[in-house]
Amino acid sequence: MQHLGLPYSRGSLVGKRAAGLLAVAALCIGARDAARSETTGRVFYVSESAGNDAWPGMSAERPWQSLARVNRENFRPGDQILFKAGDRFRGQLSLRSSGNPGQPLMVASYGTGARPLIDGAGDPDGAYEAAILVRNQHDIEFRGLEVTNAIEVLRPGQAADTAAGLLFVDDGAGVLSHIVLSDLSVHDVFAKAIAHRTEDEFNRVTVSAIRFVTTDKQSRSQPSYFRGIRITGNRIADTGRFGVQIGDAGPRGAGNGNAHGRDPETGFNRDIVIAGNRFFELGGSAVQLAGASHALIENNDFDFSGSSARPDRMVGRGSGAWVVNSRDIVAQRNRSRHVRGYKDSYGMHVDFGNLNVLYQYNYSEDSEGGFVEILGNNRNIIWRYNVSVNDGHREKEGNTLWFSSWSPRRTPSTGIFIYNNTVFLRPGLYPDLSFTVADARIWNNIFAVSHDAMIGEEMKLDLRGGTLDVRNNLFQGHVNSAFAAMGSGNRTGDPRFTAAGLTAPAGYRLARGSPAIGAGTPPPPPSFPAAGKGIFAGISAAAKTDFFGTPLPADGTVNIGAYGGTGE
Numbered sequence: 001m002q003h004l005g006l007p008y009s010r011g012s013l014v015g016k017r018a019a020g021l022l023a024v025a026a027l028c029i030g031a032r033d034a035a036r037s038e039t040t041g042r043v044f045y046v047s048e049s050a051g052n053d054a055w056p057g058m059s060a061e062r063p064w065q066s067l068a069r070v071n072r073e074n075f076r077p078g079d080q081i082l083f084k085a086g087d088r089f090r091g092q093l094s095l096r097s098s099g100n101p102g103q104p105l106m107v108a109s110y111g112t113g114a115r116p117l118i119d120g121a122g123d124p125d126g127a128y129e130a131a132i133l134v135r136n137q138h139d140i141e142f143r144g145l146e147v148t149n150a151i152e153v154l155r156p157g158q159a160a161d162t163a164a165g166l167l168f169v170d171d172g173a174g175v176l177s178h179i180v181l182s183d184l185s186v187h188d189v190f191a192k193a194i195a196h197r198t199e200d201e202f203n204r205v206t207v208s209a210i211r212f213v214t215t216d217k218q219s220r221s222q223p224s225y226f227r228g229i230r231i232t233g234n235r236i237a238d239t240g241r242f243g244v245q246i247g248d249a250g251p252r253g254a255g256n257g258n259a260h261g262r263d264p265e266t267g268f269n270r271d272i273v274i275a276g277n278r279f280f281e282l283g284g285s286a287v288q289l290a291g292a293s294h295a296l297i298e299n300n301d302f303d304f305s306g307s308s309a310r311p312d313r314m315v316g317r318g319s320g321a322w323v324v325n326s327r328d329i330v331a332q333r334n335r336s337r338h339v340r341g342y343k344d345s346y347g348m349h350v351d352f353g354n355l356n357v358l359y360q361y362n363y364s365e366d367s368e369g370g371f372v373e374i375l376g377n378n379r380n381i382i383w384r385y386n387v388s389v390n391d392g393h394r395e396k397e398g399n400t401l402w403f404s405s406w407s408p409r410r411t412p413s414t415g416i417f418i419y420n421n422t423v424f425l426r427p428g429l430y431p432d433l434s435f436t437v438a439d440a441r442i443w444n445n446i447f448a449v450s451h452d453a454m455i456g457e458e459m460k461l462d463l464r465g466g467t468l469d470v471r472n473n474l475f476q477g478h479v480n481s482a483f484a485a486m487g488s489g490n491r492t493g494d495p496r497f498t499a500a501g502l503t504a505p506a507g508y509r510l511a512r513g514s515p516a517i518g519a520g521t522p523p524p525p526p527s528f529p530a531a532g533k534g535i536f537a538g539i540s541a542a543a544k545t546d547f548f549g550t551p552l553p554a555d556g557t558v559n560i561g562a563y564g565g566t567g568e
Helices: 015-032 067-072 199-204
Strands: 043-046 080-084 088-090 093-095 105-110 117-119 130-135 140-143 146-150 164-170 175-182 185-190 208-214 225-232 235-239 242-248 269-275 278-282 287-290 292-298 301-305 321-324 327-332 335-337 355-360 363-365 370-374 379-384 387-389 399-403 414-419 422-425 432-436 439-443 446-449 459-462 467-471 474-476
Touching (some): 067 093, 093 105, 117 130, 146 164, 164 175, 164 185, 164 225, 208 225, 225 242, 235 242, 292 321
Parallel strands (some): 043 080, 080 105, 088 117, 093 130, 117 146, 140 175, 164 208, 175 225, 185 235, 208 242, 235 278, 269 292, 301 335, 363 387, 370 399, 379 414, 387 422, 399 432, 432 459, 446 474
């Protein structure tokens, strides 16, 4: 396992790309964290190789030695706990202290060399569920550590089907604010054994590199949730299922209810930024949000989610990112590649029960499931200015577009807006189309299909008394004729990409003279109520740039597809 998040061989990214992600993460932290770290407290040093728990631990010359000694201490706001670079600490780090706003409790490293490693499975008496456990604490920051938890030997009473690298729990402690996780390397997080043959078994698997959970202890007088989570500039690889999972375990959580009628002041984990991270070779999804409000997922790399590289320890199914029972969510400028899985497993998808979700400026490539997946009982879902290359090659339920009514009450979604996206398929791909929906608009998209390929080899259409408005799209190649004939203003022709077939976004700019330039229609005016506020300060209700960051014409000219310029 390489140190620090530099990619290893399988991906196309190199060191410059990793450096760029870290730079993005630094910008995210600087721009969005109102409470900055202040070293106003005491400094404690911990060294497995040179420490002694009988020492005071207040200097690098006389550090503590063990996690057990750290776990016994009551820390004060502003204190720092520094682990020695190059040392390996076996067991669980379990903090029982909090910081204050502007004076967080800091956990980081000192010295030079490899990151200090906290190994939750390294204790000779057996592994812990989580290598780092924080229960009912707030204003804490973790930076510059390596964390692993590949469980082989269970402790007495330990469940065999769960594991976490870092686990944060709020079980009725009220609002827990300001949790920052930055510049971490979290890898090899596996349960002792997982069963996932049935859907119920699969849903019970919560193995995660980073997990936040709010348990079922809610009341209006004492709402309990996390607020102000920042997960930036980390490298997360090789897990049984999730990279980052943020949810709750009570009846308000995943699998129950929906975000439409829930009181926005109770129950949702909120104000969440997941940015500039690299996720690699995960058994499930890189990011899952359940019961979240006001979350921003941006500038992340999702590579090989849904992996089955270790079939005995990985579930082998998962989208790059997805949300369920959540509201006011933005995912933008993420790159999802090589997603695998026998269900779901799209570049990103919207599960059920969500309100106000905006996916824009994302790149999806070689996802087994497909490009767009939107399940049931959602409202106001916007998919704009994204690029999809070679998505949807799974034989069963591989789709370019899939709208489903799947939800507890099998309720179709309403207010779906799919516009100004670019889709390209190489030869040999035949994804389907499936529409069970109450109200959807598919406008100004390019669907470009190579020879010996097709979009909509099979098409399902179940409008449930609603409308599917397919307007002003450009079709090239073999596209289902019934789909291409829907609506008005649709046309066929060569979009004249600058490098069609390239597995990179740059290939899908338009050359001068493209029939897609200036041929679009003004998109429908979707409402994203949280635009311009808080973590969405840079988000506008209407798109201001194209996929490539070029400002859209001020005169209102609209292209078809994700490129908004005048031609290359």
